[in-house]
Amino acid sequence: MVSSSVTKIFKQSPLPFTGQKRYFIKSFCEVLNDNIQGLGDEWTIVDVFGGSGLLSHHAKRLKPHARVIYNDFDNYAQRLKHIDDINRLRQQLAEVLKGIPRKNKIDPKTHALIIETIKNFDGFIDVDCVWAWLLFSGNQAESLNQIYTQPVLYNRLRKSDYPDAKDYLTGVEVVSKSFDELLPEYVNNEKTLLVLDPPYLFSEQISYRKSKDFGLVSFIKLMELIRPPFIMFSNYRSEILDYFDYQIKRNDERFLNYKYTSISAPLNNVGFYRDNMIYKF
Structure with a gap:
């Protein structure tokens, strides 16, 4: 039975997390x-x-x-409190990555634009989401600098916004x-x-x-x-x-x-x- 005041049930965690059950x-x-x-x-x-x-x-x-x-x-x-910012950054990166097939390596020019977009973003930046969008490794990044210094990035950007999780x-x-x-x-x-x-x-x-x-x-x-x-x-x-x-x-x-x-x-x-x-x- 579900609480009458809450109807939405999540089958997986709203934002990426390694080890969720x-x-x-x-x-x-x-x-x-x-x-x-x-x-x-x-x-x-x-x-x-x-x-x-x-x-x-x-x-x-x-x-x-x-x-x-x-x-x-x-x-x-x-992290959940900042889903609006996370989705806004995802949308900006989607514009930069237009034309690059999913899971493909990102070319050097677009790579530089991706880093520039992230650095210029004026809201909360979720390191785990950005890591999931641009790298294949299942390990969690500790800082944005780890992402900035990666020699190769991939287009693994989520296709849609994350759900409202209030x-x-x-x-x-x-x-x-x-x-x-x-x-x-x-x-x-x-x-x-x-x-x-x-x-x-x-x-x-x-x-x-x-x-x-x-x-x-x-x-x-x-x-x-x-x-x-x-x-x-x-x-x-x-x-x-x-x-x-x-x-x-x-x-x-x-x-x-x-x-x-x-x-x-x-x-x-x-x-x-x-x-x-x-x-x-």
């Missing part, structure tokens, strides 16, 4: 419905590594009476805290669901800005803090299922009888990746 939304919503009755009264859902907020968005739409907390560690909510986080509480600061506030409430999508250990993480702050020690801290009910996402290389099984053998009842589902999803049009959604209520 759009392929898991159906399974995520099924687990919520199977384990949280009705509209979510008396429940709190904490999206600990919030990313693009897509999981928080769907949790609030599905369980509108629940308190949903989105830990925005990547300033995604700030209601995307309606009803969701936005915070920005480290996980080990946030979790102790909620782990002792049995009607608090922890949604956990940390950077994956033993996997390529450079597309996550937060990954440099999340290593083995952080993983150990996280494992010490979590308790059911939880929903946790992991890459198949992360060995998290093996870790859970090991903990169960050590009589750690927090992970006993956990369940999981797996999906394979396309990666940058050149291959697939496999992720797990692990949960216990």
Whole structure:
């Protein structure tokens, strides 16, 4: 059921974000419905590594009476406030790129005009969007200078404007805290669901800005803090299922009888990746 005051439901995050969980939304919503009755009264859902907020968005739409907390560690909510500027720059770049086929390399003259257009733009410039429009790499840029210094650019410009997202986080509480600061506030409430999508250990993480702050020690801290009910996402290389099984053998009842589902999803049009959604209520 959807909140009566909000009707639009996003199947993917409104602005580009590497690592969004759009392929898991159906399974995520099924687990919520199977384990949280009705509209979510008396429940709190904490999206600990919030990313693009897509999981928080769907949790609030599905369980509108629940308190949903989105830990925005990547300033995604700030990006959403500037969609008008982002679309305006996209339109200006579309004029410059007229006649250049999509996915083709941009010629030197047009390359220079692209950089000039961006530098002269009089509004908010979203680095992640510009990176997605002009480069093939799935990694996130840290600054515009990284884009300005690229020797080759490609026409990967989005064909249409991004959608209006003013209601995307309606009803969701936005915070920005480290996980080990946030979790102790909620782990002792049995009607608090922890949604956990940390950077994956033993996997390529450079597309996550937060990954440099999340290593083995952080993983150990996280494992010490979590308790059911939880929903946790992991890459198949992360060995998290093996870790859970090991903990169960050590009589750690927090992970006993956990369940999981797996999906394979396309990666940058050149291959697939496999992720797990692990949960216990």
